[in-house]
Amino acid sequence: MSGPDGLRLDALTVGYRTGRRRVAEVLTGLAAAAARGELTVLLGPNGAGKSTLLRTVAGLHPPLAGTVTLDGADLPRMPAARRARRLAVVLTERVDAGLLSARELIELGRHPHTGSGGTLRRGDHAAVGAAIAAARAGHLAGRRVAELSDGERQRVLTARALAQQPSVLLLDEPGAFLDATSRVELLGLLRRLAREQNLCVLLSTHDLELALRLADHVWLVDRHRRLRTGAPEQLVADGAVSAVFDTAELSFDPRSGGFALLGSATGTAHVHGPRATTPLLARALSRHGWTVVTDGPADVDVTAIGSGFLARADGRTTRLPGWSDLAGWARDRHTRRPAEGWPLRRAAPSDVADCLRAAASIGAYFAVESGWDDADPAGWRPLDELYRDGGKTLAGVVETVGQRLGTDELRVAVSVLQLGFAARLASPMLAGLARGVVLDLDPADVAVQSRFGEAPGLRCGSPGGWAGTERLHGAAPADLLGELLVDAHLAPMIAVLRRISPVSERLLWGNAASALAGALRMLETNLGTAATRRVRIVVEQLLERPPLAGTGALAAPGVTPLFRRRSCCLYYRTAVGGHCADCALLPAARRPSRVADPHP
Ligand SMILES: Nc1ncnc2c1ncn2[C@@H]1O[C@H](COP(=O)(O)OP(=O)(O)OP(=O)(O)O)[C@@H](O)[C@H]1O
Known part of the structure; x- marks a missing residue:
């Protein structure tokens, strides 16, 4: 754990006093740190205790045991006014802002700095303006809070917290009401603010994929209510993320950073195509029970060409014009796949590459170049175009x-x-x-190039082939x-x-x-x-x-x-x-x- 800068939990127990002598402990023996200048994300399943922990750190509940410190100072024991200048909180509860405009609500964020009179000075107005700009809430400033959508209100509350100019910003599910783009934007914004203003930002979220992509540091409450901490990749590599979030149907896929659906009888698939398309292709196939493999043989093979696909299974190639056709094919093939797989399988990519290498060494008529990345498309004529243009x-x-x-x-x-x-x-x-x-060598994926005086060039975008023919x-x-x-x-x-x-x-x-x-x-x-x-x-x-x-x-x-x-x-x-x-x-x-x- 790093030095005293930022937030630090030591032997902390959080929970609720449910009677004079009774307590309900939610999380015990917590040890964690959230550094300044970093975005720390708190993850965990429903009911794990994330809100309870955030509220305790915010000073809204006393800790049942242990300490919470900010830059070395005990937070719960800090006088409320001082704490309010150091720490801003955005919780999930709805705020009753009456007839306040968004700007007026944001100005309330200056309260810890303005004293009892509440009069805003020039510096306060500047802080409010900067907070509105940082939260991109300018277009909402003149509107009544009561008339804002949930997402718009979230943006205004974030601006209010920023107007407080805290050292620590705590947010409980800040993206809960936001659309996907706004969620990415908000987390990106909070990360940038952490860097630029040397803030310690701690937030909870259920958006696992986004959190793992953007967080500098993760606090993860596991199923046994233990707090695991580390870099996102560390927790993924340790299997901690999978241990918390995997279910019988869903499995966290470290390569894609998302969840893959587990089918009952999972078959394997190869995917080919432009770099931007293959992750989507893999996702579409996994939704229908296929596991995408990069090496070894596979039951099926899908190549993205233009806006369509060449889908292959059991020795057959099917041309699919679009994504919904692909989904139908993937579902249908999965249902019909025999438990032991089809005898004809797509050859391992390494075997196909060996075949092409060995063939090329026999002579120019045997060579097939592969891939389109390094090809100058001008000289190459797709074969299906030659066959169809009359x-x-x-x-x-x-x-x-x-x-x-x-x-x-x-x-x-x-x-x-x-x-x-x-x-x-x-x-x-x-x-x-x-x-x-x-x-x-499907005509849609193969092109020829005339080279007069020698064998015409033959190039296949994603060469593949069928193996297992010896079993038949x-x-x-x-x-x-x-x-x-x-x-x-x-x-x-x-x-x-x-x-x-x-x-x-x-x-x-x-x-x-x-x-x-x-x-x-x-x-x-x-x-x-x-x-x-x-x-x-x-x-x-x-x-x-x-x-x-x-x-x-x-x-x-x-x-x-x-x-x-x-x-x-x-x-x-x-x-x-x-x-x-x-x-x-x-x-x-x-x-x-x-x-x-x-x-x-
Ligand atoms: N006021 C309370 N008194 C007693 N127990 C409570 C109280 N509030 C919450 N709890 C309990 O504390 C546990 C943790 O709840 P908490 O809201 O902190 O979880 P969470 O991780 O934020 O969940 P979610 O992701 O569903 O929001 C739950 O079992 C909940 O029932």
């Missing part, structure tokens, strides 16, 4: 590709562009699969890849390109199959066939399903060509005039053994 953006890209290839045939440029694009997306996704993660037998990973790669990317890309030039669908799906096979070939070469067995099985399954079925045949690992196409990618019609490794036009013996452009 070909407006891609028409220009097709033209540029045609010029670079030395062809004026749109269909050739479209085919080469689409083959490269399919390879660009299939490569990192198949690489993820080799590590047991099905990457989830059969076709689960192929189903997921079918949705996340074929349905979400390859099909819309083909549709939009065919609006630019009506290239045969069979040819374009042949390109997509060829891109999958090309990526598989790179993985088998780099990682070996044992590590890529699962990937091969999934590619085989995908090639057996529409729309890829019938596009060609996959050969055994190491066999050239790995994929025998049934359509031609038209690459031979470019100025380079090359043939690809999967070429349908050449006899097998004349096919190049090395992978040629445009494959990865």
